Amino acid sequence: xxxxxLILVSGIFISILIRGFFIFTGLEVGDVxxxxxxxxxxxxxxxxxxxxxxxxxxxxxxxxEAATALFTNFAGxxxxxxxxxxxxxxxxxxxLLLYKFLRKQKVSPTxxxxxxxxxxxxxxxxxxxxAHGQFDSIVSLLTILSIYLLTFPSKKFYILLSPxxxxxxxxxxxxxxxxxxxxxxxxxxxxxxxARFFLLTCLTIGIIxxxxxxxxxxxxxxxxxxxxxxxxxxxxxxLRALWYQINAEYWLPQAEDLIGASKLAFLxxxxxxVILSSGKDTLIRSCLLIYLLFLTVFSGQSAQxxxxxxxxGILLRDRWVIAFSxxxxxxxxxxxxxxxxxxxxxxxxxxxxxxxxxxxxPLYFFxxxxxxxxxxxxxxxxxxxxxxxxxxxxxxxKSLALALSVxxxxxxxxxINLTLQIIQASTK
Amino acid sequence: MGFxxxxxxxxxxxxxxxxxxxxxxxxxxxxxxxxxxxxxxxYIANKKKTGFLEESVSRYISISGILMQNKKSSVSEKAxxxxxxxxxxxxxxxxxxxxxxxxxxxVDTTRRxx
Numbered sequence: 001x002x003x004x005x006l007i008l009v010s011g012i013f014i015s016i017l018i019r020g021f022f023i024f025t026g027l028e029v030g031d032v033x034x035x036x037x038x039x040x041x042x043x044x045x046x047x048x049x050x051x052x053x054x055x056x057x058x059x060x061x062x063x064x065e066a067a068t069a070l071f072t073n074f075a076g077x078x079x080x081x082x083x084x085x086x087x088x089x090x091x092x093x094x095x096l097l098l099y100k101f102l103r104k105q106k107v108s109p110t111x112x113x114x115x116x117x118x119x120x121x122x123x124x125x126x127x128x129x130x131a132h133g134q135f136d137s138i139v140s141l142l143t144i145l146s147i148y149l150l151t152f153p154s155k156k157f158y159i160l161l162s163p164x165x166x167x168x169x170x171x172x173x174x175x176x177x178x179x180x181x182x183x184x185x186x187x188x189x190x191x192x193x194x195a196r197f198f199l200l201t202c203l204t205i206g207i208i209x210x211x212x213x214x215x216x217x218x219x220x221x222x223x224x225x226x227x228x229x230x231x232x233x234x235x236x237x238x239l240r241a242l243w244y245q246i247n248a249e250y251w252l253p254q255a256e257d258l259i260g261a262s263k264l265a266f267l268x269x270x271x272x273x274v275i276l277s278s279g280k281d282t283l284i285r286s287c288l289l290i291y292l293l294f295l296t297v298f299s300g301q302s303a304q305x306x307x308x309x310x311x312x313g314i315l316l317r318d319r320w321v322i323a324f325s326x327x328x329x330x331x332x333x334x335x336x337x338x339x340x341x342x343x344x345x346x347x348x349x350x351x352x353x354x355x356x357x358x359x360x361x362p363l364y365f366f367x368x369x370x371x372x373x374x375x376x377x378x379x380x381x382x383x384x385x386x387x388x389x390x391x392x393x394x395x396x397x398k399s400l401a402l403a404l405s406v407x408x409x410x411x412x413x414x415x416i417n418l419t420l421q422i423i424q425a426s427t428k
Numbered sequence: 429m430g431f432x433x434x435x436x437x438x439x440x441x442x443x444x445x446x447x448x449x450x451x452x453x454x455x456x457x458x459x460x461x462x463x464x465x466x467x468x469x470x471y472i473a474n475k476k477k478t479g480f481l482e483e484s485v486s487r488y489i490s491i492s493g494i495l496m497q498n499k500k501s502s503v504s505e506k507a508x509x510x511x512x513x514x515x516x517x518x519x520x521x522x523x524x525x526x527x528x529x530x531x532x533x534x535v536d537t538t539r540r541x542x
Contacts, residue, residue, distance in 0.1 A: 244442075245440045245441060247440075247478065248440070248477070248480055358439070359445060362444070
């Protein structure tokens with residue numbers, strides 16, 4: 001036990017040192033710059049959602065940004081330095097929560113500590129929170145906490161707290177909304193209990209959205225729900241790199257069509273996975289499956305989405321998380337070195353030779369190709385185990401699952417068609 | 429003529445860094461590199477892949493500079509042939525356009541090899 005705690009504390013300390021380097025050498029650029037502009041708008045009494053494309057996320061983090069901006073003025077320091085404190089703090093809490101969760105799952109202290117460190121020392125989480133300054137780790141922390149409370153409801157109010165915390169997570173970033181149905185069908189609970197979970201989650205989100213909706217109803221909805229993502233990662237990145245060979249153009253002309261087609265395919269696939277998860281006590285595995293399906297099928301991905309699956313994979317002690325992290329590291333390096341070296345290396349970014357250097361495109365291509373292959377294989381591996389549940393279903397559920405499987409496969413046809421067209425045009 | 433065929437891997441290819449790595453590992457002679465860079469430049473200019481032209485031009489000028497420093501008289505005849513082809517390529521673009529200027533740079537550099 002003592003040894004495990006020593007390992008845990010040492011790992012966190014080393015991670016803080018590495019993260020410190022990225023934070024201290026960072027610049028106020030990219031998303032962090034947008035966060036500062038958003039905070040300034042709110043502090044000026046304006047709804048940040050009226051400036052389209054500035055802030056495509058739900059509103060809760062806006063308050064964190066505004067508080068950070070106020071404190072920045074008070075302390076006379078840089079905004080980019082302080083705003084990165086929150087996601088990195090969340091990473092530390094995730095590590096501690098993972099350790100506690102694994103111990104509850106009867107994992108021995110030392111292996112539990114080592115598995116937990118796989119998160120905090122993971123280059124992907126370090127790059128996302130410390131270099132890029134994205135706050136997906138806060139969302140992951142609340143999601144894992146919600147799962148924990150529902151899995152180990154040692155006190156009665158934990159059952160009420162779990163949906164509220166999930167609602168808070170969705171109010172930071174919308175991605176846990178795609179796993180909400182899994183929470184609803186999880187376990188052997190009565191219908192009123194499931195309905196209460198849904199209502200409490202929605203109520204939390206509603207309360208947080210309300211002031212912004214009252215100010216500018218349309219602008220708020222368009223900013224949050226009109227955002228479909230960018231084709232920076234996954235197979236769209238592979239296609240972008242292939243397209244780049246034609247004449248050094250790094251925007252994929254068919255990106256919007258691909259996002260539209262892949263969104264439908266993902267929704268149908270996710271509905272199928274929810275049915276396969278219904279009534280089973282495999283909440284973590286089901287959440288992981290939905291996220292892996294998203295990363296495999298949907299084409300509008302950003303770099304920071306990679307961290308969503310890490311805590312879930314660690315909780316399952318699935319060794320695929322190591323292969324995933326390895327592939328994601330190469331994909332991240334390729335992405336940042338080519339598109340945004342200033343986000344990765346801060347004030348030292350000029351050592352890369354500047355923006356859009358062709359020499360980094362192969363790293364972006366092979367990194368993302370490897371990441372997509374690993375993600376797809378991981379998905380298939382878990383799905384294979386989950387498919388055994390299928391035999392136990394009643395006939396109507398079986399029929400529905402089969403119908404959704406067919407629809408999902410049909411919805412993949414336009415995605416595959418567009419993909420093949422892009423490959424053909426890029427390689428002729 | 430100085431140009432016989434395109435290179436199988438050119439500056440626009442995702443496999444290009446592997447080609448450059450192989451050249452460094454096997455210490456390919458400068459004269460051979462000069463021909464390779466020239467062939468790559470022809471491919472990029474002929475296929476109108478102007479987004480890669482600046483890098484191809486830089487690489488060609490770089491190896492030309494190395495040959496100039498080493499005073500390789502054997503490239504003089506090759507340089508003459510290259511100039512003829514480069515001038516033809518240059519004239520495929522509107523006068524004083526960016527690609528025209530970039531190819532003109534290679535003509536000027538190659539002249540110094542004669």
